[in-house]
Amino acid sequence: MTDVRTILRQAAEALGDRLEAELLLAHVLGVNRAWFFAHADDELGTDATAAFGGLVRRRAEGEPVAYITGTRDFWSMTLEVGPATLIPRPETELLVELVLERLPAGGRVLDLGTGSGAIALAVAKERPDASVTAVDFSEPALVVARRNAERHGLQRVRFAASNWYSAVVDERFDVIVSNPPYIESSDAHLGQGDLRFEPSSALASGADGLDDIRRIASGASAHLVDGGWLLMEHGWNQGQAARSILERTDLMDVFTAQDLEARDRVSGARLAVR
Numbered sequence: 319m320t321d322v323r324t325i326l327r328q329a330a331e332a333l334g335d336r337l338e339a340e341l342l343l344a345h346v347l348g349v350n351r352a353w354f355f356a357h358a359d360d361e362l363g364t365d366a367t368a369a370f371g372g373l374v375r376r377r378a379e380g381e382p383v384a385y386i387t388g389t390r391d392f393w394s395m396t397l398e399v400g401p402a403t404l405i406p407r408p409e410t411e412l413l414v415e416l417v418l419e420r421l422p423a424g425g426r427v428l429d430l431g432t433g434s435g436a437i438a439l440a441v442a443k444e445r446p447d448a449s450v451t452a453v454d455f456s457e458p459a460l461v462v463a464r465r466n467a468e469r470h471g472l473q474r475v476r477f478a479a480s481n482w483y484s485a486v487v488d489e490r491f492d493v494i495v496s497n498p499p500y501i502e503s504s505d506a507h508l509g510q511g512d513l514r515f516e517p518s519s520a521l522a523s524g525a526d527g528l529d530d531i532r533r534i535a536s537g538a539s540a541h542l543v544d545g546g547w548l549l550m551e552h553g554w555n556q557g558q559a560a561r562s563i564l565e566r567t568d569l570m571d572v573f574t575a576q577d578l579e580a581r582d583r584v585s586g587a588r589l590a591v592r
């Protein structure tokens with residue numbers, strides 16, 4: 319028998335990451351991480367010890383913690399994630415903030431490529447007045463997104479299978495938001511770390527990583543109300559390219575916003591008010 323403090327220390331050493339060890343043990347025990355403060359001297363049973371050992375091995379072999387535990391925190395929610403969905407990243411919260419700044423009362427939002435539902439659900443949670451539509455071409459991802467909506471009492475979010483705008487042909491929105499795939503298809507990172515386990519259809523987007531940004535930008539003006547905004551996440555080195563794509567559309571007021579690390583992260587533009 320081993321106590322919680324010792325087993326956590328050993329796992330943290332093996333993984334080189336204390337937080338990951340805590341997340342995995344919290345998952346096995348069905349507790350939150352704060353529990354460890356008061357229970358460091360508790361003895362772990364043999365079943366829990368064996369189960370934890372199995373998860374630490376999976377992590378040591380590279381599987382992302384979020385796929386092992388089946389959850390990832392985003393905004394103020396714990397979301398279900400799985401091999402069909404991208405694991406939501408903290409930097410994507412910037413997109414949510416930019417949507418909330420621009421969404422008028424009772425406004426309509428379209429989240430293109432919703433994955434686990436992260437962006438759509440965060441906006442719907444903050445803005446009960448908003449009408450939120452979320453699409454993805456991955457049916458398995460939509461199954462997870464719908465479960466997340468239910469888990470957070472946000473069933474009013476409308477989910478649809480769609481190849482970008484194909485399911486919303488005649489609709490217009492106040493804000494279109496997307497965290498599309500934007501990695502160059504030859505990028506070596508796709509074969510490394512957590513990215514190896516995530517769906518490549520959620521990550522890669524042609525030779526320069528910008529194919530989907532071009533598609534979304536070119537379709538936006540037909541789906542925005544006058545004055546409506548398009549906001550897209552991209553890589554830290556794609557700000558200038560994203561702006562020049564937007565400048566070639568009939569959108570205006572093109573801008574790039576930076577994330578907490580002062581790196582280009584989101585570019586956007588809006589349809590003129592006629």
Ligand SMILES: C[S@@+](CC[C@H](N)C(=O)[O-])C[C@H]1O[C@@H](n2cnc3c(N)ncnc32)[C@H](O)[C@@H]1O
Pocket residue numbers: 403404405406407410430431432433434435436437453454455456459480481482497498499500519520521530
């Ligand atoms: C980078 S992930 C973003 C997921 C989620 N919005 C987030 O931020 O965590 C991109 C998403 O776009 C979806 N996608 C890729 N190509 C698409 C297409 N042509 N039409 C609709 N969705 C697409 C993928 O299935 C994936 O869920």
